[in-house]
Amino acid sequence: MTKSNFILNKVSDEQTNFLVFFGTFVDTPKLGELRIRERTSIGVLDGIIKFVKRDSSDPVMDCLDYDASLSPDDILVVDITGEDESCLTSFYFPGFIDTHNHISQYPNVGIFGNSTLLDWLEKYTFPMEAALANQDIASEVYNKVIGRTLSHGTTTVAYYNTIDAKSAKLLAQISSVLGQRVLVGKVCMDANAPEYYIEDTKTSYESTVKIIKYIKETLGNPLVNPIVTPRFAPSCSRELMQKLSKLVKDEDLHVQTHLSENKKEIQWVQKLFPECTNYTDVYDKYGLLTEKTVLAHCVHLTDAEANVVRQRRCGISHCPISNSSLTSGECRVRWLLDQGIKVGLGTDVSAGHSCSILATGRQAFAVSRHLAMKKSDNVKLSVSECLYLATMGGAQVLNMEDTLGTFEVGKQFDVQAIDTCTPGSNVDTFHWQLQNQEQNQDFYKNPPLITKEDIIAKWFFNGDDRNTTKVWVAGRVVHQT
């Protein structure tokens, strides 16, 4: 291949330039399918993928083939292959999607002792969220978390904020500046909460309306959108849920809440809502289950509840680090997927102690193995299935599968560049594992060779933010090392 026309690694924020990304593209278009396209060029204009050319020999020519009216000067090529002639050790991967993150709890990551959900909320969580009414503290935390999640390759996040509308506005502004694709949720809670951290129904509803209006009409950044956030059934009155439901329907909004995380929580919901047949029925009766609803946890769903979740086309955010840390239980992901229910991954910061979706995927893998030890091998999730949950699964949960999650023409270019050999990397591959067969036979008497899938697995199990060298959201660089 001639690279004479390439402007190597030159990236511009100017949206008028046609960007052509060259290298190996890895994604998971279907559950269980790992698609690896080497020597491929992908053309991006205004943040949207315009063409995908496999077996490319000249990315500039690919772009001119796509649009003959362009001049080579209009085209910027980004090539991540570097010295890697094998095209194995660096690749593009779709940006991760975190479907459940309590950004305002971040200062508490790692601090949960032996607590379980309900005492954890009282002891650690409500005091921390309340403290973020201080805008200086909130600003520091939001900047830190957005920077941290971007550095781990997370391009889209559904955030829970606090009950304070001012700090939700601040989150929308900061994420807009830092360039992450976000859903901003002002937490609603008008019942069963400490008196220092509760709102009345009117304030909860009106401040939700206000923040939605601000995000949609004043901020006007397509990457930043509101999400209606009734915290969970115990902290919401019937009246509040009904009002929020009307708002959701009138304005076609996303919703996020928690469902069936912990056994004591479930018993409490049954006591609080005797008119409902089960926990899921509370949200169904009060009109909060739509195809744009994200339900976090769903660890203890019954068959009847799963059926309602499926019928309403809600998505489930699987939060395995949180579920293990708070000893909530083991979500039966295979059981949900087999019923055609949409499942993505959530870090659930700070009940989850990591901002990394890669780490969350590893825990999903481990939890499925624990379930397999009690049930059967077919509940095990594979590496490619966990990566699917981290990308396409998340896109489905957020009802954004037409625009996010894979490399397809028409989708947004939300991408992370992975280098498994970056200095200081925790992913060790030996050069003789990468030799081609002929060289290998000559020089090393056949030490086992490594496949492309093996490299992805090594990254999945040992990778971290050191391997995420560059991140783009809608074609714009938002992080680089």
Ligand code: XAN
């Ligand atoms: N239920 C919850 N579960 C959780 O993991 N984190 C929370 O903040 C929360 N609130 C209700």
